[in-house]
Amino acid sequence: MYACSKNEDKIVPEELKITFSVPSNFPSPAYNFEDNKLTNAGFTLGKKLFYEARLSADKSVSCGSCHQQFAGFTQLDHRVSHGVNNCQGKRNTPPLFNLAWQKAFFWDGGVKNIETSPLNAITDACEMGTDIETIVAFLKNTAPYPNLFNEAFGSSEINTQRVLKSITQFTAVLVSGNSKYDKVMRKESGATFSSVELAGYNLFKEKCSSCHTEPFFTDFSYRNNGLDLVSADEGRSHITGVSTDFGKFRVPTLRNIEYTSPYMHDGRFYSLDEVLEHYNSSVKAAPNLDVRLKNGIKLNDAEREQIKAFLKTLTDNEFIKNTLYSEA
Template sequence: MLKKTYIIAVLCLCIAMMYACSKNQDNEVPADVNIAFRVPANFPAPAYHFEDNKLTNAGFALGKKLFYDARLSADKSVSCGSCHQQFAAFANLDHKVSHGVENCQGKRNAPPLFNLAWQKAFFWDGGVKNLETSPLNAFTDTCEMRTDIATVIAFLKQTAPYPELFQKAFGTTDINSQLILKSLAQFTGVLVSGNSKYDQVVRKENSAAFTSTELAGYNLFKDKCASCHTEPFFTDFSYRSNGLDVQSADEGRSHITGVATDFGKFRVPTLRNIEYTSPYMHDGRFYSLDEVLEHYNSGVKPASNLDPLLKNGIPLNTLEKEQIKAFLKTLTDHEFIKNTLYSES
């Protein structure tokens, strides 16, 4: 009986050790994979370069672990991945605004995270100018992770396996803010979405072709929407008032520039993966593409700084709306959304 009990105990211990090892390896990169930053053939040169932040498997794995670690927040409940969910193209599915520690609700919708290496400014108001420093906002915002970089550093220094992971990634156990931000940039900078049906069509790959409805939608899009949502990123990265309100409740871009005419202006969002990034607009007020299209068709408000291109709205009949929606769905990059390299486990 004692022998049987001993055998069972040993088996349980082995299973527990296997589970622990598996969890420790959740963020490791498979041995046969080399992490690389790849520029799709239909994309221009990026704004961020990895020359001063050498991309490695170990650096990427460290950045990924930090991205998903809720223990970095004040109440250990919120990680970067809490508001940037892979199944929503790293946006926040069904949440109008981001939810932080103690369920604190912010005032803006969490934007999707991909193709960040081509951005020269970040957030809805462009308040940060560098990919590497952008996580500082999430760490320190009182309604997001509500901590500070010194606290994060202290936690990492005394928490296994972080010293070992920093040693693997950067050759040192001297954890500091620069290395934390560089590792996060290695993870987020590699999040490239450029293999949707649209991309394959324009690159003439895999015999991809639009359906007649998608093609009609593409032609409508180029005529009515492309001035702001410019290919290939489907944003021109500018800041505009699109007539959501006569008087915006959020000061928007003017909070950064101090310019009165920037009040209520927000960055033009990318339309890539828009099928999965609802709700829409800076405050998440629209839950469907139908609501978005109807806003431009009949709901544009005469704000004092309304973008001139929207002076008369964007008239769309029922058929045109369906055609544009069909085209927008060709911007979904299923490979990106399902790539297990980016997943928490």
């Protein structure tokens, strides 16, 4: 999708033009950069801010600390977010890709705009533990940021809007749509599923696709999937105030699931086998359990292996390893 510059610190338009590309098997995005013109300078600034640990209260945590590229931009081996002063959050870090198609963010959908979504991490006491005014003041007085903002926006003025827009120029470009599954769907280079993968795909469409809808492998809805009889986390109801939303969380994408463990809103499962066993035998009859799960999802051993084989076709190694997105 992208060519890599020989020197990422000095990206030149002639060498590499940063673009936002919509895979042919994807619908039109919700966010289109209409009011945030995508440029090389804006992307470069946003990426630098994404990996800048000095923006946090104790200068130890960046966005990239909890959103690690090798883990699909989630946090490997941490059940919940791990922020400043070794503080543990209460929810699992969600992966960051294909955000331009989302209309709401976080497990509870509490933020409706991709540009403002970083404010949650910035201000949360267990994440970056600071505020945007402190960050703006730091950037104004720290080289090379005034120059970088000048290159990105035409003047060295640094304000909240420019900080958030530049970060979005990085995060919204994180498109993952080049897995084996995508190549099969697009009929690229004769790509085909193996017999085991195809059996898994057919099982998936029968048993899982009503919530994990193609091509994003989520329908972006909020559901209770029976993890507990009474959830320790109120979930979506914290945002809506509606009692029937208690313990509901956004259906997560299954793309790159091979890399994005641990799983569930609280990171309680470390393997796909644990996830499948939950749906097979451990779904709790919570008062607002999703009706599709009232009998669980029964899978025998062979079917589990088929489902897992299919899920691995959702891994986009080009995205995971693209140095354009890596910390310089």
